[in-house]
Amino acid sequence: MEQIAAEPGTKVFYLNGKKINSKQTFLTQAAEAMEFPAYFGNNWDAFDECITDLTWCPAQRYVILYDHADIFSPIF
Template sequence: MSDGTLADALGAADWWYVELDLAGVTDKPAFMDRCARALGLPDYFGRNWDALADCLGDLSWAPAARGRLVVVTGWQEFALAVPHDWGIAQEVFAEAGDRWRGTETPLRVMLALGGSS
């Protein structure tokens, strides 16, 4: 843990850490592109809500880890621009967290209250 960052601490604990920075995202296609890039989603990811839910429900494509943490930053602009889509995104993230809760490799999705880094 060289500089004491969250990423360093999680890496030392063998957790997979991803920052999903949504700064500048104002529509669903940009949201899906950002998810694909940040999370390293597989090529078969269909860039729709069901596909995102499927990928987060079956993490066989993700690196092996003791746990997984996705921190969503810069989400406020997206939430204001397309509140309906933001609501669906929150549901998908919550369902994925519920799916992996209590397993040996939990998935947690957290919203950062500050801006993007």
């Protein structure tokens, strides 16, 4: 993972799972970390739209590092 993240053209997004304990905090943290545009609607449809079209953040590859995902995953 570290090797891929260090390659030129790679954009790494870091989600701190310690701050995520609900759908709303996940969406807020993801929007901040992934630099979603201002029109992001803070819902799953908007998340899907933004994460599948990262034109505002050009890169050859993307890495999402979601630390402590176990905090939120049991809730879902």
